Amino acid sequence: MKLVVIGGDAAGMSAASQARKRRGPDDLEIVAFERGHFTSYSACGIPYWIGGAVTGRDALVARTPAEFAEAGIAVRLRHEVVAIDLDRREVTARDLDGGGERREGFDELVYAAGAVPVTPDWARVDAGGVFGVQTLDDGEAIHAWLDGEPRPRRAVVIGGGYVGVEMAEAMVRRGVEVTLLERSPQPMSTVDPDMGERVHRAIRGLGIEVRTNTLVQGLETAGGRVTAVVTPDGTLPADIVVLGLGVRPNTALATESGIPVGVTGGLRTDLQMRVVGPAGRIDGLWAAGDCVQTVHRISGQPVHVPLGTHANKQGRVAGINLGGGYATFPGVIGTAVTKVCELEVARTGLTAKEATASGFEFVTASVESTSRAGYYPGAGTMVVKLVAERRTGVLLGAQIVGREEAAKRIDSLAIAVWNRMTVEEMTALDLGYAPPFAPVWDPVLIAARKATDEVHASR
Amino acid sequence: MKLVVIGGDAAGMSAASQARKRRGPDDLEIVAFERGHFTSYSACGIPYWIGGAVTGRDALVARTPAEFAEAGIAVRLRHEVVAIDLDRREVTARDLDGGGERREGFDELVYAAGAVPVTPDWARVDAGGVFGVQTLDDGEAIHAWLDGEPRPRRAVVIGGGYVGVEMAEAMVRRGVEVTLLERSPQPMSTVDPDMGERVHRAIRGLGIEVRTNTLVQGLETAGGRVTAVVTPDGTLPADIVVLGLGVRPNTALATESGIPVGVTGGLRTDLQMRVVGPAGRIDGLWAAGDCVQTVHRISGQPVHVPLGTHANKQGRVAGINLGGGYATFPGVIGTAVTKVCELEVARTGLTAKEATASGFEFVTASVESTSRAGYYPGAGTMVVKLVAERRTGVLLGAQIVGREEAAKRIDSLAIAVWNRMTVEEMTALDLGYAPPFAPVWDPVLIAARKATDEVHASR
Numbered sequence: 001m002k003l004v005v006i007g008g009d010a011a012g013m014s015a016a017s018q019a020r021k022r023r024g025p026d027d028l029e030i031v032a033f034e035r036g037h038f039t040s041y042s043a044c045g046i047p048y049w050i051g052g053a054v055t056g057r058d059a060l061v062a063r064t065p066a067e068f069a070e071a072g073i074a075v076r077l078r079h080e081v082v083a084i085d086l087d088r089r090e091v092t093a094r095d096l097d098g099g100g101e102r103r104e105g106f107d108e109l110v111y112a113a114g115a116v117p118v119t120p121d122w123a124r125v126d127a128g129g130v131f132g133v134q135t136l137d138d139g140e141a142i143h144a145w146l147d148g149e150p151r152p153r154r155a156v157v158i159g160g161g162y163v164g165v166e167m168a169e170a171m172v173r174r175g176v177e178v179t180l181l182e183r184s185p186q187p188m189s190t191v192d193p194d195m196g197e198r199v200h201r202a203i204r205g206l207g208i209e210v211r212t213n214t215l216v217q218g219l220e221t222a223g224g225r226v227t228a229v230v231t232p233d234g235t236l237p238a239d240i241v242v243l244g245l246g247v248r249p250n251t252a253l254a255t256e257s258g259i260p261v262g263v264t265g266g267l268r269t270d271l272q273m274r275v276v277g278p279a280g281r282i283d284g285l286w287a288a289g290d291c292v293q294t295v296h297r298i299s300g301q302p303v304h305v306p307l308g309t310h311a312n313k314q315g316r317v318a319g320i321n322l323g324g325g326y327a328t329f330p331g332v333i334g335t336a337v338t339k340v341c342e343l344e345v346a347r348t349g350l351t352a353k354e355a356t357a358s359g360f361e362f363v364t365a366s367v368e369s370t371s372r373a374g375y376y377p378g379a380g381t382m383v384v385k386l387v388a389e390r391r392t393g394v395l396l397g398a399q400i401v402g403r404e405e406a407a408k409r410i411d412s413l414a415i416a417v418w419n420r421m422t423v424e425e426m427t428a429l430d431l432g433y434a435p436p437f438a439p440v441w442d443p444v445l446i447a448a449r450k451a452t453d454e455v456h457a458s459r
Numbered sequence: 460m461k462l463v464v465i466g467g468d469a470a471g472m473s474a475a476s477q478a479r480k481r482r483g484p485d486d487l488e489i490v491a492f493e494r495g496h497f498t499s500y501s502a503c504g505i506p507y508w509i510g511g512a513v514t515g516r517d518a519l520v521a522r523t524p525a526e527f528a529e530a531g532i533a534v535r536l537r538h539e540v541v542a543i544d545l546d547r548r549e550v551t552a553r554d555l556d557g558g559g560e561r562r563e564g565f566d567e568l569v570y571a572a573g574a575v576p577v578t579p580d581w582a583r584v585d586a587g588g589v590f591g592v593q594t595l596d597d598g599e600a601i602h603a604w605l606d607g608e609p610r611p612r613r614a615v616v617i618g619g620g621y622v623g624v625e626m627a628e629a630m631v632r633r634g635v636e637v638t639l640l641e642r643s644p645q646p647m648s649t650v651d652p653d654m655g656e657r658v659h660r661a662i663r664g665l666g667i668e669v670r671t672n673t674l675v676q677g678l679e680t681a682g683g684r685v686t687a688v689v690t691p692d693g694t695l696p697a698d699i700v701v702l703g704l705g706v707r708p709n710t711a712l713a714t715e716s717g718i719p720v721g722v723t724g725g726l727r728t729d730l731q732m733r734v735v736g737p738a739g740r741i742d743g744l745w746a747a748g749d750c751v752q753t754v755h756r757i758s759g760q761p762v763h764v765p766l767g768t769h770a771n772k773q774g775r776v777a778g779i780n781l782g783g784g785y786a787t788f789p790g791v792i793g794t795a796v797t798k799v800c801e802l803e804v805a806r807t808g809l810t811a812k813e814a815t816a817s818g819f820e821f822v823t824a825s826v827e828s829t830s831r832a833g834y835y836p837g838a839g840t841m842v843v844k845l846v847a848e849r850r851t852g853v854l855l856g857a858q859i860v861g862r863e864e865a866a867k868r869i870d871s872l873a874i875a876v877w878n879r880m881t882v883e884e885m886t887a888l889d890l891g892y893a894p895p896f897a898p899v900w901d902p903v904l905i906a907a908r909k910a911t912d913e914v915h916a917s918r
Contacts, residue, residue, distance in 0.1 A: 309901075338893050373504060408864065410891045419880070440767045
């Protein structure tokens with residue numbers, strides 16, 4: 001029996017490892033194709049590597065091809081799978097360095113090709129200095145460009161989401177002047193405007209120029225290098241342009257091979273991460289990671305949430321099932337955290353905007369409190385916002401913006417959302433209390449109290 | 460209508476405040492009696508005040524008598540209620556400074572007399588230098604003693620629980636030589652021995668001499684001052700002795716007045732914090748805080764857990780109901796956190812020892828991981844231990860010992876315990892992930908994975 005894995009990052013290699021754990025090399029041969037130079041790396045760590053907080057690319061690699069080889073998993077680096085033949089059960093892989101092609105038969109196939117940066121037509125210029133932030137190879141290229149001659153002095157980051165903001169901060173730390181362009185009225189639109197406003201201020205506080213409501217019209221180049229970004233409000237000189245416009249599932253190969261995708265553009269799977277087409281499961285075909293569509297457990301809607309933590313979980317689930325075990329991936333609730341300078345930003349479940357779009361009637365409650373007892377040194381302020389269903393009081397979502405020790409409190413709220421707790425029941429939660437860790441009423445509890453009042457008032 | 464409150468700290472004054480919020484002074488007169496000098500203070504903050512992290516006693520006072528007066532709540536400081544006449548519906552209060560007694564009628568009575576330090580007969584000596592750590596007055600007395608002449612050089616702390624360990628560290632910070640005596644094989648016996656061993660090492664690392672398996676036999680005094688602690692292994696010189704032997708509900712007044720207590724020694728209440736006797740609710744009588752007994756939601760057993768966070772919640776619930784609203788206190792799950800130097804210690808639900816005592820069959824799983832991505836600066840190690848019911852996999856309890864950013868992860872586990880999640884479902888939880896906040900598999904998830912394996916192996 002042979003397992004072929006397309007994509008050598010978190011999802012694919014988690015699947016390979018879990019399958020190997022349960023089935024030895026005599027029982028199952030495993031071959032993974034990866035078009036880049038690296039396996040199992042943390043793409044989320046790239047901004048910190050660029051910014052200098054993380055030293056050295058290798059720190060971001062969790063497991064090398066040599067380590068996989070030792071575990072009996074063959075990895076073919078710089079090999080891009082260019083065709084899947086489901087009937088003949090073989091893939092065709094192109095050697096990106098050597099130039100040849102090879103065919104590889106399979107009994108089981110894991111499709112874990114990840115995502116690709118959204119790249120509008122205007123960004124497809126034949127010039128250096130324009131980068132996505134998706135792979136470790138991208139990170140290497142950005143590093144080389146920033147260290148190269150002529151030394152870039154001015155950067156424009158296009159898109160104010162997580163990656164855009166993290167990259168903007170990273171380049172400021174490298175001494176580059178940064179302008180951040182965002183098409184909506186505010187960066188970090190993954191949180192509600194009242195919360196995003198605080199993040200907006202923090203970004204400006206880093207010395208980053210933020211231009212909102214700004215649509216990019218084009219790039220200018222000269223001598224094979226990007227030189228400027230064109231917007232309706234003027235042309236911004238730029239020695240480096242970073243695209244932070246999000247990513248889309250890398251499913252071109254799948255659709256070319258007759259494997260259908262869902263409404264979000266990602267592959268559809270069942271709970272065990274088997275690929276599902278219009279006629280049901282596709283035999284022997286699995287998918288995991290940034291190329292798949294999943295379900296939002298609160299809105300019930302299909303969503304595409306490219307995030308390392310989901311990729312790892314989905315890969316693990318596919319691998320356990322491939323190996324003869326049983327595991328399921330039941331969907332996501334939209335938890336995300338990030339850091340902008342000293343400001344921590346976190347969300348879970350649905351924002352007010354998303355709750356409206358999902359058809360919920362709801363109330364919101366925001367409170368300001370501190371991470372530790374007010375009198376204990378180092379107590380930082382934070383704002384906690386809850387979204388709860390009107391009348392039932394079921395917690396639909398939460399957002400936190402605050403200083404140190406704020407963001408990870410989102411986990412408590414995520415587990416409350418996951419379990420469909422009411423904000424009223426949450427007021428009784430037995431959370432950890434001691435002056436170095438929380439006020440006697442934890443910010444989460446204060447928020448639950450206020451939301452309970454709002455729910456009662458809404459009845 | 461008149462409400463009388465016995466005890467001016469967290470529980471009593473929360474009840475008073477919530478009742479006042481719902482019923483104006485014309486509708487409800489409120490009088491609170493407090494035998495000490497302060498209202499609504501954080502007793503949990505006393506060790507940090509002694510150690511110098513918190514400067515000034517007033518920082519620990521959340522709300523002064525003057526502030527209560529402004530809100531229409533009369534507080535009689537230094538007044539100890541010495542009798543309750545339920546038939547005549549009046550209390551007798553002694554003026555501890557003036558010396559007189561006054562009677563006060565009531566329609567509703569909140570009993571919130573708190574707890575008193577466990578004080579064995581050998582500790583009742585007629586000498587200075589022996590302290591409990593229960594009230595702000597205790598804190599003042601300890602401060603005065605440590606600053607007085609002759610200046611204390613050697614301290615003995617008796618009891619290695621939260622307060623004992625916190626006070627031992629505080630006195631080390633004051634430059635006093637500290638010996639900690641613990642009767643069990645290890646201090647911090649609120650966590651399992653494998654976890655407590657790490658705490659034990661951290662305490663010794665502070666330069667504190669720890670003597671375990673040590674029962675105190677008596678104290679020696681001279682010239683009205685404590686001079687030594689006598690143990691079977693020898694006599695320890697001591698210029699100050701701190702009792703950290705725990706507390707018991709302060710219910711002497713209640714029992715003298717014919718109000719019965721539960722098996723833990725605390726007052727029994729219903730969900731709304733109305734006092735319950737053998738014949739059911741006692742009309743117009745409420746109780747909250749360190750003097751009440753509550754239920755452990757996982758073991759189902761009655762427990763006495765004196766902790767500010769419960770006192771505040773119970774007081775709030777009593778006050779809302781007193782004010783004509785509706786709220787309930789559904790019990791506790793034993794969550795607690797503390798800090799020993801840089802080591803954070805947390806627990807929730809049942810330890811292995813408690814699970815055994817409760818009659819559960821269970822498995823345990825311990826994992827070591829980091830608070831942030833391993834490559835991100837400042838990642839500290841932590842150990843997470845889970846206790847899960849055999850076969851069902853329901854999470855019964857969790858413990859964490861680790862460096863910074865470890866302890867508050869107990870909140871996630873507390874909410875999982877509260878909701879009776881299985882460790883298998885927990886492996887899918889959508890927790891916050893970004894390199895500054897967690898590895899791609901949060902320690903909580905890694906522990907859930909390992910516990911799931913243990914549960915499967917136990918079937």
